[in-house]
Amino acid sequence: xxxxxxxxxxxxxxxxxxxxxxxxxxxxxxxxxxxxxxxxxxxxxxxxxxxxxxxxxxxxxxxxxxxxxxxxxxxxxxxxxxxxxxxxxxxxxxxxxxxxxxxxxxxxxxxxxxxxxxxxxxxxxxxxxxxxxxxxxxxxxxxxxxxxxxxxxxxxxxxxxxxxxxxxxxxxxxxxxxxxxxxxxxxxxxxxxxxxxxxxxxxxxxxxxxxxxxxxxxxxxxxxxxxxxxxxxxxxxxxxxxxxxxxxxxxxxxxxxxxxxxxxxxxxxxxxxxxxxxxxxxxxxxxxxxxxxxxxxxxxxxxxxxxxxxxxxxxxxxxxxxxxxxxxxxxxxxxxxxxxxxxxxxxxxxxxxxxxxxxxxxxxxxxxxxxxxxxxxxxxxxxxxxxxxxxxxxxxxxxxxxxxxxxxxxxxxxxxxxxxxxxxxxxxxxxxxxxxxxxxxxxxxxxxxxxxxxxxxxxxxxxxxxxxxxxxxxxxxxxxxxxxxxxxxxxxx
Amino acid sequence: xxxxxxxxxxxxxxxxxxxxxxxxxxxxxxxxxxxxxxxxxxxxxxxxxxxxxxxxxxxxxxxxxxxxxxxxxxxxxxxxxxxxxxxxxxxxxxxxxxxxxxxxxxxxxxxxxxxxxxxxxxxxxxxxxxxxxxxxxxxxxxxxxxxxxxxxxxxxxxxxxxxxxxxxxxxxxxxxxxxxxxxxxxxxxxxxxxxxxxxxxxxxxxxxxxxxxxxxxxxxxxxxxxxxxxxxxxxxxxxxxxxxxxxxxxxxxxxxxxxxxxxxxxxxxxxxxxxxxxxxxxxxxxxxxxxxxxxxxxxxxxxxxxxxxxxxxxxxxxxxxxxxxxxxxxxxxxxxxxxxxxxxxxxxxxxxxxxxxxxxxxxxxxxxxxxxxxxxxxxxxxxxxxxxxxxxxxxxxxxxxxxxxxxxxxxxxxxxxxxxxxxxxxxxxxxxxxxxxxxxxxxx
Numbered sequence: 001x002x003x004x005x006x007x008x009x010x011x012x013x014x015x016x017x018x019x020x021x022x023x024x025x026x027x028x029x030x031x032x033x034x035x036x037x038x039x040x041x042x043x044x045x046x047x048x049x050x051x052x053x054x055x056x057x058x059x060x061x062x063x064x065x066x067x068x069x070x071x072x073x074x075x076x077x078x079x080x081x082x083x084x085x086x087x088x089x090x091x092x093x094x095x096x097x098x099x100x101x102x103x104x105x106x107x108x109x110x111x112x113x114x115x116x117x118x119x120x121x122x123x124x125x126x127x128x129x130x131x132x133x134x135x136x137x138x139x140x141x142x143x144x145x146x147x148x149x150x151x152x153x154x155x156x157x158x159x160x161x162x163x164x165x166x167x168x169x170x171x172x173x174x175x176x177x178x179x180x181x182x183x184x185x186x187x188x189x190x191x192x193x194x195x196x197x198x199x200x201x202x203x204x205x206x207x208x209x210x211x212x213x214x215x216x217x218x219x220x221x222x223x224x225x226x227x228x229x230x231x232x233x234x235x236x237x238x239x240x241x242x243x244x245x246x247x248x249x250x251x252x253x254x255x256x257x258x259x260x261x262x263x264x265x266x267x268x269x270x271x272x273x274x275x276x277x278x279x280x281x282x283x284x285x286x287x288x289x290x291x292x293x294x295x296x297x298x299x300x301x302x303x304x305x306x307x308x309x310x311x312x313x314x315x316x317x318x319x320x321x322x323x324x325x326x327x328x329x330x331x332x333x334x335x336x337x338x339x340x341x342x343x344x345x346x347x348x349x350x351x352x353x354x355x356x357x358x359x360x361x362x363x364x365x366x367x368x369x370x371x372x373x374x375x376x377x378x379x380x381x382x383x384x385x386x387x388x389x390x391x392x393x394x395x396x397x398x399x400x401x402x403x404x405x406x407x408x409x410x411x412x413x414x415x416x417x418x419x420x421x422x423x424x425x426x427x428x429x430x431x432x433x434x435x436x437x438x439x440x441x442x443x444x445x446x447x448x449x450x451x452x453x454x455x456x457x458x459x460x461x462x463x464x465x466x467x468x469x470x471x472x473x474x475x476x477x478x479x480x481x482x483x484x485x486x487x488x489x490x491x492x493x
Numbered sequence: 494x495x496x497x498x499x500x501x502x503x504x505x506x507x508x509x510x511x512x513x514x515x516x517x518x519x520x521x522x523x524x525x526x527x528x529x530x531x532x533x534x535x536x537x538x539x540x541x542x543x544x545x546x547x548x549x550x551x552x553x554x555x556x557x558x559x560x561x562x563x564x565x566x567x568x569x570x571x572x573x574x575x576x577x578x579x580x581x582x583x584x585x586x587x588x589x590x591x592x593x594x595x596x597x598x599x600x601x602x603x604x605x606x607x608x609x610x611x612x613x614x615x616x617x618x619x620x621x622x623x624x625x626x627x628x629x630x631x632x633x634x635x636x637x638x639x640x641x642x643x644x645x646x647x648x649x650x651x652x653x654x655x656x657x658x659x660x661x662x663x664x665x666x667x668x669x670x671x672x673x674x675x676x677x678x679x680x681x682x683x684x685x686x687x688x689x690x691x692x693x694x695x696x697x698x699x700x701x702x703x704x705x706x707x708x709x710x711x712x713x714x715x716x717x718x719x720x721x722x723x724x725x726x727x728x729x730x731x732x733x734x735x736x737x738x739x740x741x742x743x744x745x746x747x748x749x750x751x752x753x754x755x756x757x758x759x760x761x762x763x764x765x766x767x768x769x770x771x772x773x774x775x776x777x778x779x780x781x782x783x784x785x786x787x788x789x790x791x792x793x794x795x796x797x798x799x800x801x802x803x804x805x806x807x808x809x810x811x812x813x814x815x816x817x818x819x820x821x822x823x824x825x826x827x828x829x830x831x832x833x834x835x836x837x838x839x840x841x842x843x844x845x846x847x848x849x850x851x852x853x854x855x856x857x858x859x860x861x862x863x864x865x866x867x868x869x870x871x872x873x874x875x876x877x878x879x880x881x882x883x884x885x886x887x888x889x890x891x892x893x894x895x896x897x898x899x900x901x902x903x904x905x906x907x908x909x910x911x912x913x914x915x916x917x918x919x920x921x922x923x924x925x926x927x928x929x930x931x932x933x934x935x936x937x
Contacts, residue, residue, distance in 0.1 A: 099534075102615040153740040282914075406887060
């Protein structure tokens with residue numbers, strides 16, 4: 001096991017950061033923090049036998065955040081010079097002061113020790129050190145297998161690697177250096193025949209699976225070894241029956257449950273949304289603070305745990321962008337709503353004097369906002385075989401295809417890539433475009449069985465959009481297949 | 494600093510430093526000022542700057558690309574070296590088109606950059622939130638400005654840059670389970686009628702208090718422009734690009750020249766419409782053409798990049814994303830030709846229907862029929878005997894856009910620039926559609 005390497009630039013970044021804090025404080029900031037850092041990415045994509053994406057990106061920058069009499073100001077820049085840092089720090093204070101013309105400063109900042117630490121994620125094989133030729137060979141071979149049938153009209157294989165290095169300094173004396181390494185890979189193909197188009201992906205849609213890990217993730221996924229099966233599943237879906245319309249038991253795969261957790265629990269329990277801070281864009285939440293009084297979110301089988309310390313999680317960090325040390329806590333415990341996801345400026349709405357550590361930004365040049373942590377459904381006791389055998393009339397659904405949920409996170413409708421009918425305890429015919437629709441608390445209260453730990457794994461979400469200006473964040477959701485009784489399935493269009 | 498001269502210096506540094514057979518450099522710089530507020534105070538208030546210099550090179554028939562966000566000549570030269578190193582490791586290709594040379598026909602915007610003015614923005618926000626409070630409502634929203642510079646230059650002699658500016662205000666208002674929303678875009682803050690935005694959002698919120706359930710099923714709907722934008726943006730992503738037609742996933746695959754919509758429907762991609770935003774050249778610096786996509790209900794064309802144009806035997810329309818890309822060409826400025834009148838006029842002929850302010854979280858269930866699903870949001874109303882009578886709780890639709898465009902029974906003359914949750918911009922009017930399918934309901 002290796003630790004992600006620290007950066008040789010950290011000393012220079014600290015020097016610039018200290019100057020920013022000094023300037024902001026001298027200009028009247030009650031609180032100032034600064035993040036200076038770099039994001040390095042490598043994205044490789046093959047489409048229809050050709051290299052269609054091959055980019056290495058390196059972006060540096062910094063952001064200064066201040067509070068002046070409870071008013072927020074943030075400014076960022078990309079020129080790492082003392083003059084620019086001073087200009088931006090002073091600008092942040094001017095912005096905060098100007099903001100007070102729009103209303104009183106009402107932001108309250110929860111307490112946290114001023115940590116001084118260096119934290120790095122772990123990996124086995126540095127993906128940036130693996131030769132490009134090696135990576136492309138894997139992608140081209142997997143893609144060739146996907147294209148080996150004429151019905152396949154589009155094939156794709158991709159890898160994505162990301163290293164984030166950052167120094168965080170605050171006017172309270174925090175000094176945190178972090179390096180996080182993340183990797184992802186996957187394949188997918190589109191098959192078309194007889195006027196029908198179907199897609200199948202491995203190991204998950206939208207680029208595959210992602211972890212805070214190195215190239216060992218790519219090796220473990222074995223894209224080449226799974227390409228033929230993925231292709232054949234896409235072809236089989238072309239002639240599969242349409243998902244029936246009605247009410248059935250639904251067993252969801254882990255990757256689909258990850259999306260379900262993300263949309264119907266993750267975003268719903270971000271406390272900034274609950275307070276209306278996101279109301280003009282992504283929306284609010286039905287989980288008002290009155291529901292802290294033991295609201296029945298799901299059945300007694302449902303335990304949903306937020307954990308910024310879980311190994312491999314995309315949101316696993318030492319400290320968030322407020323300088324708060326990572327934590328693990330229940331969002332839903334034995335079916336009862338237990339807690340929110342918070343940053344330092346919304347923690348008090350939960351009647352807590354400490355943030356849960358969920359404040360993250362897409363790079364130092366963006367403002368930190370509340371983001372979903374690694375949020376997982378804890379495993380149960382069932383084997384998948386026993387769960388199917390115990391289901392008389394149901395559908396097993398796998399693979400994210402389409403998702404939509406209302407702005408309070410109640411009415412959702414999800415379509416999967418693949419469905420398999422269950423009749424009398426046995427898996428039966430394949431179903432295309434399997435769709436289920438529900439209302440969040442009713443859905444989670446219908447959960448009566450969850451598979452055991454061996455079937456549990458983390459699924460990465462690399463593309464969660466939120467905020468204005470919109471930012472992209474990453475997080476993971478762990479899940480094993482689970483059953484939800486009598487759900488509305490199929491839809492007439 | 495954010496200025497075109499600096500972008501040109503960085504591009505020149507890249508081209509001068511490159512010994513590759515072909516080199517392309519794309520420079521973008523963005524500055525954004527935004528006041529994000531809720532209730533009676535800003536919660537995020539910022540000025541953000543970011544830059545990117547992307548270098549694409551060809552060496553011995555191999556292509557590589559690298560980018561940097563460090564806008565110095567040294568960093569750009571290092572990026573050229575990285576791009577060449579990437580290229581040397583790539584497999585040789587026989588399908589690389591030579592980089593495009595100098596182009597004719599640019600109609601550039603080249604606006605003067607806007608000066609971020611947090612004081613002016615805060616004063617405007619104060620007036621908006623006061624209007625909400627005065628009506629017993631809770632508010633949330635954003636107001637701000639953006640400067641966006643883009644430059645593309647290459648070793649074949651192409652060089653083009655532009656500077657676009659945008660001012661925006663978006664205002665959501667809530668009271669007694671009712672919600673209202675309105676927004677406006679312009680090239681500068683002076684273009685925004687912030688007072689009208691406030692009046693409209695508050696009016697919607699007050700009118701939508703205490704909504705009652707409406708039954709799912711097929712309804713005649715009147716969709717205001719933001720709701721229409723939500724639908725058309727997925728036609729842009731899944732239907733009008735030549736690559737989607739090539740792989741058979743577009744609803745237009747094999748249907749060019751056929752009737753695909755009501756005869757009143759005409760859709761084009763037109764970056765030069767007076768209300769359009771964004772850059773007027775594509776990721777390779779090729780000027781965008783105005784492209785008829787559906788004319789009089791008949792499928793008339795697709796947007797192309799140079800690759801799809803070569804394969805399909807036509808000319809590029811200037812819709813390439815930055816190359817290389819897996820996505821293929823995409824429309825950037827969809828325009829739905831307006832009819833006459835307003836949404837209110839469309840309501841007048843409806844015996845029983847639903848008026849939709851906006852759709853939320855629309856997504857594609859199935860691409861070949863463009864079956865979409867999404868939720869109504871921020872003001873949904875029952876129409877009875879030609880009048881908007883009362884608010885209803887939000888509904889989920891699951892509807893083929895292909896079928897819906899064949900059942901359009903009225904087009905408003907109120908075309909405006911409208912966006913959707915997942916971004917993008919269209920210029921669209923209100924639409925009336927018969928037999929629009931709502932598939933379920935929610936609790937608010």
